[in-house]
Amino acid sequence: MYERQWAVFSTWCIEHGRVELPATGNTLAEYVETLCAADRAPASIEQAIACVRTMHRLAGHPNQPATDAARLALRAYKRARAEAGTRGQREAPSIGIDALHAMVSACDLNTPIGLRDRLLLVPGLALMGRRSEIVALTCNDVREVHDGLEVTIRTSKTDKDSRGETIAIPRGSHPLTDPVAVWRDWTAVLAEAGETSGRLLRRVDRHGNLGLRLRADAVNVIVRDLAVRAAVPGAETYTAHSLRAGGATVAYAAGVPISVIAKHGRWAPASRSSCATSAPSTAGVTTPCAESACRPTCRVSTILAPIWHMCQIGETASL
Numbered sequence: 001m002y003e004r005q006w007a008v009f010s011t012w013c014i015e016h017g018r019v020e021l022p023a024t025g026n027t028l029a030e031y032v033e034t035l036c037a038a039d040r041a042p043a044s045i046e047q048a049i050a051c052v053r054t055m056h057r058l059a060g061h062p063n064q065p066a067t068d069a070a071r072l073a074l075r076a077y078k079r080a081r082a083e084a085g086t087r088g089q090r091e092a093p094s095i096g097i098d099a100l101h102a103m104v105s106a107c108d109l110n111t112p113i114g115l116r117d118r119l120l121l122v123p124g125l126a127l128m129g130r131r132s133e134i135v136a137l138t139c140n141d142v143r144e145v146h147d148g149l150e151v152t153i154r155t156s157k158t159d160k161d162s163r164g165e166t167i168a169i170p171r172g173s174h175p176l177t178d179p180v181a182v183w184r185d186w187t188a189v190l191a192e193a194g195e196t197s198g199r200l201l202r203r204v205d206r207h208g209n210l211g212l213r214l215r216a217d218a219v220n221v222i223v224r225d226l227a228v229r230a231a232v233p234g235a236e237t238y239t240a241h242s243l244r245a246g247g248a249t250v251a252y253a254a255g256v257p258i259s260v261i262a263k264h265g266r267w268a269p270a271s272r273s274s275c276a277t278s279a280p281s282t283a284g285v286t287t288p289c290a291e292s293a294c295r296p297t298c299r300v301s302t303i304l305a306p307i308w309h310m311c312q313i314g315e316t317a318s319l
Contacts, residue, residue, distance in 0.1 A: 005051035025066030032070040036077040092239040095246030102230035112189050113204045119186040123179050126169045128247035128265030131219040131240035137200040149179050158268045
């Protein structure tokens with residue numbers, strides 16, 4: 001999952017006469033300083049550090065290279081950005097309809113990795129899911145029903161008591177981006193490997209072998225890599241949050257009431273995050289009654305279905 005980031009680091013090492021594997025703490029610190037000088041986002045630099053450490057671990061060099069000097073350089077960079085009035089963490093852009101189409105098309109559906117990545121993209125956007133919620137899903141948390149999928153989110157940031165929430169995702173109109181078809185294709189891969197329980201999303205190596213689970217930080221890497229491969233403008237700034245923001249933005253722009261979006265995306269009632277969009281006003285749209293908005297397993301699929309259909313490849317509707 002770190003192939004692209006590792007290739008960048010390897011190229012830098014060759015150009016600067018450094019050993020890439022095993023790299024020293026000083027080499028990593030110099031690399032981080034280079035990224036800082038290039039005005040890369042702090043989050044991207046964190047990902048670069050994680051990449052180098054992960055590739056060393058996979059190559060039999062655990063806990064290498066040391067990160068103390070690299071993190072000192074990153075901390076100083078963050079401080080300088082703050083003093084200059086630059087935001088330390090830029091808001092990730094939302095994934096819109098065109099970006100979703102391009103990123104799904106960038107998935108190689110002849111491989112387990114491509115089928116997994118498409119599953120991450122399509123239900124991820126439809127769920128308006130946090131990356132922690134997405135990677136925590138098990139095979140038993142998703143079931144097919146007549147009008148689509150029902151997904152159980154067992155716990156979330158706003159569900160402190162872990163009461164759980166059932167989210168309805170409507171069917172799509174095109175097999176490439178229909179959530180039901182996407183889920184079926186991936187579970188067929190799991191079944192073929194004898195995996196019918198446990199985590200739904202798995203790590204997949206280059207040979208197509210499945211691991212036990214996909215880590216939350218890997219979601220950022222996958223989303224960003226797909227955006228880069230799809231040549232989406234500003235691809236380097238895309239993260240897992242782009243899926244969550246994208247679902248909310250598309251729905252809001254189409255006139256879905258904020259209360260419904262907040263319920264579907266499991267935002268806290270007082271949160272303004274789900275409203276951070278430049279979409280048209282929702283004036284004139286009837287808001288569901290408070291009782292239905294607070295129902296634990298509120299089915300909003302009938303409201304969100306038209307919006308989801310607008311995201312299907314081949315549809316002529318546009319925002």
